[in-house]
Amino acid sequence: MYKIYIIEDDANISRLITEQLTKYQFQCYTVQQFHHIVEEFQAIQPHLVVMDINLPTYDGYFWSRKIRQLSTCPIIIVSARINDIDQVYGIENGADDFITKPFSLDVFMAKVNGLIRRTYGEYASSDSSIITIANTTLNTDTVRLQTAKQESLLTLKEMQLCKLLFDSYPNVVTRQELLSAIWDDETFVEENTLSVNIGRLRKKFEVIQSLLEIKTIRGLGYQLVEVEE
Template identity: 50%
Template sequence: MYRILLVEDDQSLATLLVEHIEGYNYKCHNCSDFDNIEEEFKRFSPHLVLLDINLPKYDGFYWCRKIRQLSICPIIIISARNGEFEQVFGIQNGADDYILKPFSLDVVMAKINGYIRRTYGDYAPNRSERAIHRGHIKLYLESLILESNQHQVTLTKKEAMLGSMLLEYSPKVLSRETLLSKIWDDENFVEDNTLNVNIARLRKKFEEVKASVDIEAVRGLGYRLVIKEIE
């Protein structure tokens, strides 16, 4: 089931959108913590984001840039700001589309269905993009999609970089220093727990797609990914 993250502080509108979107067999979650939208994005790992502009503390343009640093999933802005500047600025900050309020729910669903289909479905460019294929697992490097057993999940850029290295070198051990230096520009300024946290998130993503893998911590060395045979 594809996941839609809704970032809308008008609760009556948010409730209406969630109910309507989930009626089309999507899982839709509306943000509850508008100070930490980035963290909610990481936890929910959506396939598409519906993003309002007028939000508490930071506006939608700010959060659009933040989300775009983590993922290339489609972002659709929904806003009452109808000026040409706002629409251009939204696209320049990483949005894929801009829907003006008030809007038709049918138009919103048509946009969602279209972007999901083009990004992940029949019209997705997965076949032509770079991918790592190991056993029953595929990791698409441009769209940041992990696929296994007919299940898909979207990764963050860091998760995709980490996963691609572990898959490519599987079942060899990669040292912590190698992983940190390749994925973060300067490992000297990265906290020791950062890699552990990202490994834990990646393990969860493999579980979501029912992949038969173990990411093993090798004491004093680093990590290795072992792919199990499917019985």
């Protein structure tokens, strides 16, 4: 049974989410102490986190960063904030998806089930390997992108995108291919979600001083290319 950790300060929404997930045989844990979220996360070891943004003490962005330092466990942000910048900021701080309130329970369950399948179920990659191009190595066992100088921990989405780009090198991967491979139903994906994840991945290539970069091919998709030192 998959464990879901629900970090939401609205009791009604927390109850609604819990009832819906429980109906589909998920084991739910709701936050007990908002200033001890990391400790609760470590004790529960959930398979997925549902995170609100407006929380007591610190916001959901802060806790997403903290959780991402410990785990690649998928994080779905559920928030009443509807601005693009909030969604971008959520993904940049480690979230894998963003749902705006009020939301359809069908859409919510589709996103939860999709992330569970991608991470642990029938669509989870069984190819635990090390891929090296130029001076850069993608290690899917440790979920890290690294060079001889530095390394960076990837989120689940970043690793999946990175692996597709590595596997396709030096060919172009279309946006449609990336969306279809990473998200079960691209109908439910916010328009800028792929762009944000690609942008965040680009920064990690820069941080580790990689000789690779992700090039945008206008009107088509993305291509992993080697740049000169």
